[in-house]
C-alpha cells in the first residue's frame with residue numbers, strides 16, 4: 001500500500017512543491033475506495049470515492065460504480081483508510097512569537113491533520129500576515145481565522161497587551177481595544193473589522209451593559225462573538241443573553257454560582273467546591289446555551305496540564321471541568337475543541353488538538369464521534385464557516401485527513417495520519433517522511 005499510492009501527479013502540484021507560488025490546483029483528485037466519516041455525526045460509509053475538483057468536494061460516490069478515478073489527475077488510494085474532515089482547532093494564539101518559528105509550527109500543525117485554526121486574540125498584524133501567506137500558498141499552514149479583542153480598562157495593564165500592541169497606547173490598537181461607556185462602538189467595531197478579524201473576543205473587565213453594546217454592534221457589522229465564559233463582572237448568563245456564539249473555558253462557568261466579583265485576575269480560581277457541577281445555576285446556564293445555540297469551548301488540556309498550574313483548586317477544578325463538559329454534551333450544547341495554544345513540540349510532535357479531543361473522551365466522557373464533531377462540524381460552525389468547512393460533502397472545501405485506523409473506535413486513532421489534503425492538494429504523505437507516521 002505504501003508504494004505507488006499516488007498514481008499520477010499533476011504538473012501544477014510539482015510546481016507548487018518546488019516552491020513556486022501558485023494557486024493552480026490539480027483539476028481533479030479522487031480519494032479511491034475509502035471509509036468515510038463525514039463529520040456530520042452519521043454512520044460511517046464504507047467503500048466510497050471522494051471526488052475533488054478545484055479544491056472542493058465535487059461528489060461522493062460508491063467506489064464500485066465510480067468511473068471518476070480513471071479520468072482524475074491524481075488518485076489517492078484510500079483502501080483500508082478512514083477519511084475524516086480536516087481537524088479545526090477553534091482556540092489558538094499565533095502571536096506573539098518569532099515569525100520563522102510560527103511558520104514552522106503552522107506547517108507541523110497542518111501536517112498533523114489540522115487544516116483550519118481560529119486565533120482568539122494577539123497581535124493581529126502578525127496573525128493577518130500569516131493568514132494571507134497561507135491563502136497565497138507562501139507557507140504551508142492551516143486556514144487562519146481570527147478575533148479582535150475587547151475588554152474593560154482594568155485589562156490593559158496586562159503585560160501581554162503591551163507586547164501585542166507595540167506602537168499603540170494600550171487599549172488603542174484596533175485588535176485590542178479598551179471599551180468604556182464613552183467608547184464610540186460603531187467606530188470601535190469598524191476598526192476591529194479593519195484588521196480582517198471575523199470575530200470579536202470579549203475578554204475581561206466588562207459589565208453586562210458593555211457586553212450588550214459590544215454584542216449588538218458586532219452583530220450589526222457581521223462579526224462572530226466569542227467570550228471568556230465570564231468576563232467580570234458580567235456572568236455567563238449575561239453573555240448568553242447578549243448573544244455570544246461561543247464561550248471559552250468551561251471552568252469560568254463556575255462564576256454563575258459564585259458571589260459577584262469584578263476581579264478578573266481571579267478567573268481560574270472560582271469556588272468549585274461550593275458550586276458543584278450539578279448546581280441549579282450551572283444547569284440553567286447549560287440549558288440556555290442550548291436554547292440560544294451558544295457553543296462551549298472547554299479547553300481541558302490547557303487547564304489540566306498545558307498551563308502546569310498547581311494552585312490549590314487545580315484538583316477540584318479538573319474534575320469540575322470534566323463533569324460540566326460531560327453534562328453540556330448530554331444537554332446538547334455544541335462542544336467545540338480548542339487548545340488555547342496549538343502545538344507543543346517539547347511534549348508531542350503532533351498538534352495539541354489530538355490531546356484535547358482525547359481528553360474530551362477519556363476525561364469528559366464524550367463518545368469518539370462527539371469528540372470528532374467538536375473538532376470538525378461544531379468548530380466550523382463556531383467560527384462561522386460551516387457553509388464551506390467542517391464536513392465532507394459536495395460543495396465543501398476538500399480538507400481531508402486519511403487515517404490508518406478508525407477514530408470512531410478509538411479517538412487516539414486521529415494520530416495515525418497517512419495523508420493530509422488541504423483545499424484539494426496533498427500536503428502531507430506519511431510515506432514520504434520515511435513511513436514514520438510523524439509530521440515533518
Ligand SMILES: [Zn+2]
Nearest residue numbers: 091093120340
Ligand atoms: Zn485563549
